Amino acid sequence: MGYLIDLEFVWGFxxxxIGLSKTSPSFYYPPPTSFLGAAAEVIAKEYKIGESNGKNIIFKFSENLLALGIKPLNCIPIRYADLNRIITIKMTGGKPYPNPKDLKKSFDSPATGKTIFSTIDNEAPMIRLFIVFKHDYLRLNDTYITINEDLFWxxxxxxxxxxxxxxxxxKMHEVNVIHKNALTNYSFPKIEGIEIEKTEGEWETEVYIDPFSIETQYQPLDYIKGEKTVPFMVPIKRGSTEPKCNVKLKENFVFYSFNEEVVIGRWLK
Structure with missing residues (x-):
């Protein structure tokens, strides 16, 4: 089952x-795991699932996921950083911080990465998400959770x-499966088995946590070491130019399509 989801942003995200520096840049687009986390938050609230058990919802989404791609509809991502005053957790001079008796040393002002979505048509910036699941439900312990349009709304x-x-x-819909060659304008993994034949427009590469293999014990250091991460090709819209990519797939991957929308995903025989 597939879903086309149009999300309207107030300003960006x-x-x-993740890095070793206090100052960290932002992504061009929210990582796939951020979308899974957003849907998991809705489920956690509706089913009154606490934070410790709520993390398991994302893992169940990952197991059920076949494809997830995004594309801009009317916006250009602009990355920047600004200074933010934050509370720091640290040891300085043998003393733990934050410390209510020493507020000055309890704060820091690192540059924080953000991304603005600049609209190209004077309308609110929007991106489209194309997501495909194996099943229309998640099983969390003994509870079956239905995946439907209401969840994403x-x-x-x-x-x-x-x-x-x-x-x-x-929009919820049945998807068609295309093998070997097709044209896509959605983000996709840049890994073995997915061969790029020709690109049109602008594309960038971002490294995300692998949305198809999220582990319960994943730590920030794992991302820095490149473990369980996947590079993604992401489309960048420039004016009226529509980024497109002609891709050839091997047997472990397929295209999922609905009308003119095509996304790359894993193939489960």
Whole structure:
């Protein structure tokens, strides 16, 4: 079962690249795991699932995921960083911080990466998500959770709490399967078995946590070491130029299509 989800952003989003520096840049688009987390938050609220068990929802989404791609509809991502005053957790001079008796040393002001979505048609910036699942449900312990349009209509943020979104449209549909060659304008993994034959327009590469293999014990250091990460090709819209990519797939991958929308995903025989 596939879903086309149009998300309208207020300004953009904040989802920083994990690194060893206090100052970290932002992504061009929210990582795939951010979308899974946004949907998981809706389920956790509706089913009154606590934070410790709520993390398992994302793992169940990952097991059920066949494809997830995004494309801009009317916006250009612009990455930047600004200074933010934050509370720091550290040891300085043998003393733990934050410390209510020493507030000055309890704060820091690192540059924080953010991404603005600049609209090209004077309308609110929107991106489209094409997601395909094996089943229309998740099994969490003894509870079966239905995946439907209502779930995605309730998404209200993607990324940090300031990254507000409004769901503009959701379409549920049966998808067709295309083997070997096709044209796509959605983001896709840049890995063995997916061969890029020709690109049109602008594309960039971003490294994300692998949305198809999310582990319960994943730590930030794993991302820095490149473990369980996957490079993604992401389309960048420039004016009226529509980024497209002609791709050839091997037997482990297929295209999932609905009308003119085509996304790359894994193939389960």
């Amino acid at each position: 904040q989802a920083r690249v 309730k998404i209200h943020r993607v990324g940090s709490k300031e990254s507000r979104v409004s769901c503009n449209d959701v």
